[in-house]
Amino acid sequence: MLDKMVKGLYYVEMKTRKNAIESISFHLVRIMNKHSFLEEQPIHFAADVVLTPREIHSIQAIGEHERINVKELGDYFGITKSAASQMIARLSAKGLVKKENRDGNNKELFLSLTESGWKAFNAHECFHDKHMADLTRNLSSKFTVAEMLKTSELLAIIENVLDKRISKFAGNKRG
Numbered sequence: 001m002l003d004k005m006v007k008g009l010y011y012v013e014m015k016t017r018k019n020a021i022e023s024i025s026f027h028l029v030r031i032m033n034k035h036s037f038l039e040e041q042p043i044h045f046a047a048d049v050v051l052t053p054r055e056i057h058s059i060q061a062i063g064e065h066e067r068i069n070v071k072e073l074g075d076y077f078g079i080t081k082s083a084a085s086q087m088i089a090r091l092s093a094k095g096l097v098k099k100e101n102r103d104g105n106n107k108e109l110f111l112s113l114t115e116s117g118w119k120a121f122n123a124h125e126c127f128h129d130k131h132m133a134d135l136t137r138n139l140s141s142k143f144t145v146a147e148m149l150k151t152s153e154l155l156a157i158i159e160n161v162l163d164k165r166i167s168k169f170a171g172n173k174r175g
Helices: 017-039 053-064 070-077 081-093 115-140 145-170
Strands: 004-006 009-011 043-046 049-051 097-102 105-113
Touching: 017 053, 017 145, 043 053, 043 115, 049 053, 049 115, 053 070, 053 081, 053 097, 053 105, 053 115, 070 081, 070 105, 081 097, 105 115
Parallel strands: none
Antiparallel strands: 004 009, 043 049, 097 105
């Protein structure tokens, strides 16, 4: 399958549709592995605020979707309610997120950011803007908006296929 190495990456010779799909899958696995590594690396947002990307992305989601609940946060990230709950427990212990009863319902809690959480959110916005500017510059020089939209569509289809596979393995445990 691996035909040649270019700039440290292996590429599949594209002779067939199957080869193209294998190449996309290969690159997605590499991207996921690198993303997983980065998601665990601590980032210093302020002198006293050190968070992993997973934590700061949770803070970002809560800040952008006020009154989101734990299940909705899990759905947003495509993770289980249990995983989202564990993340919220960590962020709450760090004094960044607070949980409050929703409309008198003791079972449903909504999430919001504390003052420290908003500071982390704002620091991440600056960090995120720089990252997106770099990504935009690199992609815009090689692809049209139409090509990027088509790629997004392709990735959504791949995600849908993965969701179906997950359902087969895990049943409906991801909700």
